Amino acid sequence: MSYVVLFRCPASVVRTKARRFRLEEGLYAYVGSCGVSCHRRIARHLRRPARRHWHVDYLPCEALASLVTRLGEPELALRLSACAEYVKGFGSTDDRRAPSHLFRVKSLAHLLDAISAAPHDQLSQADLC
Secondary structure, three states, X not given: OEEEEEEEEOOEEEXXXXXXXXXXXXXXXXXXXXXXXXXXXXXXXXXXXXXXXXXXXXXXXXXXXXXXXXXXXXXXXXXXXXXXXXXXXXXXXXXXOOOOOEEEEXXXXXXXXXXXXXXXXXXXXXXXX
């Protein structure tokens, strides 16, 4: 299982301990793995923790919504990378298949369409987007 948190972000440069990422103003979807407790992970992202650990903790963004899906984190990230702009290397250091786990999406409807599409290996990019 995995989750998505939808953020509204200003144009900014995000500085983590080791990297810098440039964001344009817009809606972004962050993909994560549920692990032992999906609720706790999502709650952490929604409340903006004082102690920063993961890339997502550094986002200067407003959390708008979250959802949980039965898709695995790698599959979900691959689906979104096929039809949404992404911030290369953001949140994906442990996922060699996906270029990112942070995606700029056009709208909530666009995000939901990408999530509900057929499996990534059965579709072309045109089918997903």
